[in-house]
Amino acid sequence: MRVLGAFLLFAGATMATAQTDPRTAPSRYVSFFYGNSVRAFGSEDWREGGGIAYAIGKPERRFRLGAIPAQLIFEGRITRTRSDGVNGRGAGSAYALGVSGIARHRWPLSRRGVGFFTDLGLGVEVADKATHDLRSRANFTETIGAGIAFPAGGDEAWVALRLMHISNANLYGRDQGDNRGQNLLFLMVGYRF
Numbered sequence: 001m002r003v004l005g006a007f008l009l010f011a012g013a014t015m016a017t018a019q020t021d022p023r024t025a026p027s028r029y030v031s032f033f034y035g036n037s038v039r040a041f042g043s044e045d046w047r048e049g050g051g052i053a054y055a056i057g058k059p060e061r062r063f064r065l066g067a068i069p070a071q072l073i074f075e076g077r078i079t080r081t082r083s084d085g086v087n088g089r090g091a092g093s094a095y096a097l098g099v100s101g102i103a104r105h106r107w108p109l110s111r112r113g114v115g116f117f118t119d120l121g122l123g124v125e126v127a128d129k130a131t132h133d134l135r136s137r138a139n140f141t142e143t144i145g146a147g148i149a150f151p152a153g154g155d156e157a158w159v160a161l162r163l164m165h166i167s168n169a170n171l172y173g174r175d176q177g178d179n180r181g182q183n184l185l186f187l188m189v190g191y192r193f
Helices: 002-014
Strands: 027-037 047-059 070-083 092-108 115-127 138-152 155-167 182-192
Touching: 027 070, 047 092, 047 182, 070 115, 092 138, 115 155, 138 182
Parallel strands: none
Antiparallel strands: 027 047, 027 182, 047 070, 070 092, 092 115, 115 138, 138 155, 155 182
């Protein structure tokens, strides 16, 4: 709880400075997310849960798609998921800390500031324990997502769907079990300031 409290204090303290257009100026983001497993690509352990994320973004010209501007976002997150287990084994909660680098592309939809965005990211995550699908506590993450951003006061709010794949990339060898991986679909709500 102390880590979560410090995280919220830091995020709250930085909210005081409103930013301009995220396509041309640095941004800060705070988001909350909740979702559950997608039984695809090897996932067998039905997990549900959510968390909180804090991110810093900056315009990145190298990621542009033609005339479409992009941001490079560095995100830190705390996640808690829960499972009833698989075949009566492995029930319980798991906590994880993760960091990701995310490329965000933004398309304006209206003159009022409403826009569409996509995310594509890579990262790492460390959990407090292994689970049925994640035999290792240290894992890699790949994310893909899409959302809508809209004005909120002088800042911006957004809603998105994010698919996250978590696995150890078979770095621990076959003797540590297979590398099923976990696939989670999250609904995210966030605020850019």
